[in-house]
Amino acid sequence: MHDDGANLSLAVIASSSAGNASVLRVRDAEGRARYVAIDAGLSPRRTFAAYAELGVPQDQLEGVLLTHLDGDHWHSGWLGAMPRSARLHLHARHLGRAERVGATYLPTSLLAGEAGTGAGQACGHACGHARGEFELMAGVRVRWVLGDHDDHGSVAYRIEHACGASVGYLTDAGRTTPEHAKLLAGVGVLAIESNYCPRMQVESDRPQFLKDRVMGGFGHLSNEQSARLVRAVSPRDCVVLLHLSEQCNTPALALQHHAHGVPVHVCGRHHGTGWLAASSYAGGAAPEVVISMPSRQGMLFG
Numbered sequence: 077m078h079d080d081g082a083n084l085s086l087a088v089i090a091s092s093s094a095g096n097a098s099v100l101r102v103r104d105a106e107g108r109a110r111y112v113a114i115d116a117g118l119s120p121r122r123t124f125a126a127y128a129e130l131g132v133p134q135d136q137l138e139g140v141l142l143t144h145l146d147g148d149h150w151h152s153g154w155l156g157a158m159p160r161s162a163r164l165h166l167h168a169r170h171l172g173r174a175e176r177v178g179a180t181y182l183p184t185s186l187l188a189g190e191a192g193t194g195a196g197q198a199c200g201h202a203c204g205h206a207r208g209e210f211e212l213m214a215g216v217r218v219r220w221v222l223g224d225h226d227d228h229g230s231v232a233y234r235i236e237h238a239c240g241a242s243v244g245y246l247t248d249a250g251r252t253t254p255e256h257a258k259l260l261a262g263v264g265v266l267a268i269e270s271n272y273c274p275r276m277q278v279e280s281d282r283p284q285f286l287k288d289r290v291m292g293g294f295g296h297l298s299n300e301q302s303a304r305l306v307r308a309v310s311p312r313d314c315v316v317l318l319h320l321s322e323q324c325n326t327p328a329l330a331l332q333h334h335a336h337g338v339p340v341h342v343c344g345r346h347h348g349t350g351w352l353a354a355s356s357y358a359g360g361a362a363p364e365v366v367i368s369m370p371s372r373q374g375m376l377f378g
């Protein structure tokens with residue numbers, strides 16, 4: 077697939093409870109394309125096959141932004157298989173899990189600080205990752221928020237190129253928060269989970285504990301919750317729907333909620349996006365977006 081020359085592009089390779097993997101292509105100040113993954117939940121073999129199609133040289137992968145370390149976001153096959161050029165970026169709360177699954181044989185930078193809901197202790201790591209923001213490479217900043225998901229949360233990212241192009245990535249969020257809305261306001265390409273239809277979830281033959289986990293504020297976003305956040309942040313280029321439940325959702329149902337006036341892509345177990353370019357802004361920073369935050373969070377973001 078050809079390089080379109082954009083400064084910042086996202087390609088989702090696949091997204092479902094069977095595995096989540098995406099890759100960013102970033103053009104640096106010298107015009108060179110550089111590559112950073114978001115999550116590594118597919119096998120190395122499958123990921124590298126997708127990289128070949130996307131034109132990503134696997135030995136040039138520079139990093140992996142991890143949302144969290146569940147098995148559908150970090151595939152055990154990566155133990156020893158990640159290109160040595162790659163640095164892991166993960167939240168301090170996920171370090172124990174990362175050590176247990178052996179991911180920390182790679183250079184690792186920890187996110188920690190006050191930013192986001194339920195953020196962990198600030199780490200003593202001199203990596204500049206504290207307080208919700210760090211420089212991924214010259215001219216590319218990453219902001220992040222830790223949201224609620226199971227015991228240790230899941231990190232949402234906003235990757236921002238100096239030209240104003242931006243990509244947002246939010247998945248496995250038990251609930252959306254004003255911090256998520258602020259992080260993602262006016263983003264260019266927004267990849268966001270739209271996991272389940274509440275009616276299908278309730279009527280499914282899943283055990284009650286699983287329904288409670290998914291819907292209880294520490295699991296996943298419903299189509300409605302996801303669509304409300306998308307409306308609040310008003311993405312400029314396109315929306316990519318991630319992590320649809322194969323049992324409790326359908327692409328058609330999710331799309332019914334997601335009519336936003338920009339293209340909407342739906343990903344699945346075997347279905348990615350190809351490269352999606354984020355628009356640049358000639359003046360540098362993107363125009364300011366005013367988000368009207370709900371006065372009662374429970375009503376709009378429940």
Ligand SMILES: [Zn+2]
Pocket residue numbers: 092093096146148149248319
């Ligand atoms: Zn997941």
